[in-house]
Structure formats: structure tokens, C-alpha cells
Amino acid sequence: MKEYRSVFSVGRMAGVLDVSPSGFYAWLRRRESLRRQERQRFDRDVRAAFAESKGRYGSDKIAREMTKRGYRRNRKRVADSMRRQGLRSKVCRKFRVKTTDSNHGLAISPNLLNRQFAVDRPDQAWVTDITYLPSRVGWLYLTVFIDLYSRLVVGWCLSTSLSHEAVVTALQRAIWKRRPPVGLMVHSDRGVQFCCRDFRAVLGQHRFIQSMSRRGNCWDNAVAESFFRTLKTELIYHIDLIDEMHAQSVLFEYLESFYNRKRLHSTLGYVSPADFETEKPAKVA
Numbered sequence: 001m002k003e004y005r006s007v008f009s010v011g012r013m014a015g016v017l018d019v020s021p022s023g024f025y026a027w028l029r030r031r032e033s034l035r036r037q038e039r040q041r042f043d044r045d046v047r048a049a050f051a052e053s054k055g056r057y058g059s060d061k062i063a064r065e066m067t068k069r070g071y072r073r074n075r076k077r078v079a080d081s082m083r084r085q086g087l088r089s090k091v092c093r094k095f096r097v098k099t100t101d102s103n104h105g106l107a108i109s110p111n112l113l114n115r116q117f118a119v120d121r122p123d124q125a126w127v128t129d130i131t132y133l134p135s136r137v138g139w140l141y142l143t144v145f146i147d148l149y150s151r152l153v154v155g156w157c158l159s160t161s162l163s164h165e166a167v168v169t170a171l172q173r174a175i176w177k178r179r180p181p182v183g184l185m186v187h188s189d190r191g192v193q194f195c196c197r198d199f200r201a202v203l204g205q206h207r208f209i210q211s212m213s214r215r216g217n218c219w220d221n222a223v224a225e226s227f228f229r230t231l232k233t234e235l236i237y238h239i240d241l242i243d244e245m246h247a248q249s250v251l252f253e254y255l256e257s258f259y260n261r262k263r264l265h266s267t268l269g270y271v272s273p274a275d276f277e278t279e280k281p282a283k284v285a
Helices: 010-017 021-052 059-067 075-085 164-178 197-205 218-234 244-259 273-279
Strands: 125-135 138-147 153-159 185-188 209-212
Touching: 021 059, 021 075, 059 075, 125 164, 125 218, 125 244, 138 164, 138 218, 138 244, 153 164, 153 244, 164 197, 185 218, 197 209, 218 244
Parallel strands: 125 185, 185 209
Antiparallel strands: 125 138, 138 153
């Protein structure tokens, strides 16, 4: 009857089918109500998944999260729900501060990594870099070390200057946390912080292998560059950092609680770095 209402009157169809028009309208209202309730439930779950990501996920990742709540993965349905509710993922702004000083006379290591960003076991290769973070008290600088196997941030340090001490501290924290084996490759750009004697001394002490990008070639360290873009898109551009202490707290929550343990990573098949290391056994070399 619903399908043919544009052709025949409800009264005529009700007479032929021996049903009451009021019963048909009651059924129609009830069906629409159930559909509306289902849509409200779906919207509520989409909104909850969006909130749990703190507004960082778009429709694709929200759709993947919805499968954990018992729904079929349907990106279009999620996108429609997000649009209906005015939910928009955080977007990136472009702004650069130079953090790499490669105009120095210190020794340069060859590019041994050579853009081989896929490795088959943890602590086989780490990449590192430094980025700026704006705050009310001036620029802050973040150094990170990332394991190429799982994209896990294994060590990091925040500083108010571009001195090499913060880089060494971040490396030592990563070593303490991971206990990597002899032969670990550590890749960076040609910044003075990575060429200095103190940084090289830590590498030598643990018998790590140093690798460096070619001059002025950001693609040679693309994983670190991509991580910083994600960090700024999802966090830094949307928060007013007051000072170093505030930044430490914000970064700890993002890096240790969200990024390492919860954030779905497309390169890893949409699992978090921590889950990837737990769920996928490493190949034995």
C-alpha cells in the first residue's frame, strides 16, 4: 500500500485488501518511528566515536570504529550522520619554522635507510626529527623517535631551545624504554643536533648505526614529517599552549594515551601502533 499510494487511494486499497485505513496509517507511523529511533541511535554512536577521538577522526575512521559497536562499515552513512550533526574533523593549517641547521662543518653520515620505511621487526630502524610548537611564552621544540615497524613513538622530549641536549635526552628515554639491540639504525636529517659529538657518542656506546637524509630532501625522512603533520593537524593547531608545563601535559596525553595506544593508523591496517606490535608477530631475521 505504501508503494502504490501515488497510484491508488489508501481507502480503495484498504477496501480491496480488507484492512482499515487507520490501521495502515498506524503501521506507517510506527515504522517511521522505528526508523527514526535507529537513526538517532546511529547518530548518537557516531557522535560518541567522534568525541572519543577528540574530533580528530573523519568519516573513514569513524566508520571503522562503528564496526566495533556492531554496525556494518558504511562510510557514506557515517558521513551523512556527521554532516547532519555538524561534526567536522580537524583540518590542517600550514606554517613552518626552520628547525634544521645543516650549515655546519660536522661529519655527515650516509643515507643508509634510503627510504626503506617498511621493516619486519621492532627496533630495527628508528627515525627522528625536531618540530616547533607555538606557545604563549614562545617557541617550544619537540624531538621524537619513531619505530618504523609499528610507527610507535618510542621516545620524546620537549625543550625551550634547539640545543642538542633535548635530542640526546629523547634518545636515552627511547633506549631505556625499548632496550634495542646492537645494529639498530637511527635515521635523521643533517641537523647539527644529530651530527654533534654527544649524540654520536650515545649511538656509538650502544653500537647503533647512523643514517642521514640527503641535503634538503624531506622525503628521505617522510615518516617523521608525516607524524608531525598529524600531530599539528589533530592537536597543536586546535589548542592554546600556555607554557612548557602545559605542553608537557598535553603532549603526554596525545602521544602516550591516544596516538600510541588508540589512534587508528592507515599504514598499519587501521590499528594503533601498540596493538600492531601486540597482534602482529615480528618476522625473525
